[in-house]
Amino acid sequence: xxxxxxxxxxxxxxxxxxxxxxxxxxxxxxxxxxxxxxxxxxxxxxxxxxxxxxxxxxxxxxxxxxxxxxxxxxxxxxxxxxxxxxxxxxxxxxxxxxxxxxxxxxxxxxxxxxxxxxxxxxxxxxxxxxxxxxxxxxxxxxxxxxxxxxxxxxxxxxxxxxxxxxxxx
Numbered sequence: 001x002x003x004x005x006x007x008x009x010x011x012x013x014x015x016x017x018x019x020x021x022x023x024x025x026x027x028x029x030x031x032x033x034x035x036x037x038x039x040x041x042x043x044x045x046x047x048x049x050x051x052x053x054x055x056x057x058x059x060x061x062x063x064x065x066x067x068x069x070x071x072x073x074x075x076x077x078x079x080x081x082x083x084x085x086x087x088x089x090x091x092x093x094x095x096x097x098x099x100x101x102x103x104x105x106x107x108x109x110x111x112x113x114x115x116x117x118x119x120x121x122x123x124x125x126x127x128x129x130x131x132x133x134x135x136x137x138x139x140x141x142x143x144x145x146x147x148x149x150x151x152x153x154x155x156x157x158x159x160x161x162x163x164x165x166x167x168x169x
Contacts, residue, residue, distance in 0.1 A: 005138065006138065006141075006142070009133075009138050009139060009142050010142050012133065013127065013133065013139075013142055013143075016127065016131050016133070020130075023126065023130070024123070024126070027057075027061070027118075027119055027122050027123060027126075028119065028123075030057075030115070030118075030119075031115045031116060031118065031119040031147070032150075034115035035115050035116065035150045035151075035154065036150075038115075038154055039150065039153055039154045039157055042154070042157040042158045042160075042161045043158075043161060045106075045110055046109060046110050046113030046114060047109055047113060048098075048100075048102045048104065048113070049099070049113075050099075050109070050112075050113030050114075050115075051095050051098065051099035051104060051109050051112045051113045052095065052096050052100055053099075053113075053118075054092075054095050054099075054112060054113060054114075054115075054117050055091075055092040055093065055094070055095030055096035055097075055098075055099055056092065056096060057092070057118040057122065058088050058089070058091055058092025058095065058121060058122065059089055059092035059093060059096065060092075061088060061092075061122040061125065061126065062085050062086075062088040062092060062125070064126075065085055065125060065126055065129040065130065066085050066089070067082070067085075070129075080128075080135065081128070081129050084124075084125050084128060084129070084135060085125060085129065088121055088122070088125045091121065098112075099112075099113075114151070116144075116147035116148075116150070116151060119143070119147060120140070120143050120144055120147060123143045124139060124140060124143060127139065127143075
């Protein structure tokens with residue numbers, strides 16, 4: 001893939017976020033603050049409550065960009081826009097139900113409760129529905145990049161805390 005295409009997509013997404021801070025900053029800010037909380041408090045893990053919270057965020061985001069909230073856009077059951085909004089809703093519903101019922105083992109609750117797990121699909125769907133940013137691997141990579149960087153920092157901090165505990169103990 002040509003670097004200029006990646007840079008152009010990053011630039012376009014940054015400009016969209018800057019032009020619409022009331023749309024995107026709540027998602028980004030919630031992710032960043034929650035991620036920093038877990039980086040600082042490295043001994044704390046996500047649980048089923050965070051899985052449920054992730055699901056709730058996905059459900060509300062799907063409603064905000066659905067035909068129920070956006071009336072002036074053509075919606076069809078066979079259109080990709082409708083499909084991605086519906087998938088986001090049902091995925092959120094799945095997480096809420098499984099979070100309430102505590103159906104995930106610890107490692108899966110850790111994965112599905114991660115704050116980036118809410119940010120990535122929400123940003124993908126909102127950028128696609130609102131701004132016609134392609135729903136593709138490139139967009140996924142651009143959005144996932146910062147999530148992975150902070151995720152690696154968080155994992156590193158947790159591992160060093162466990163190593164310190166074992167060495168001291």
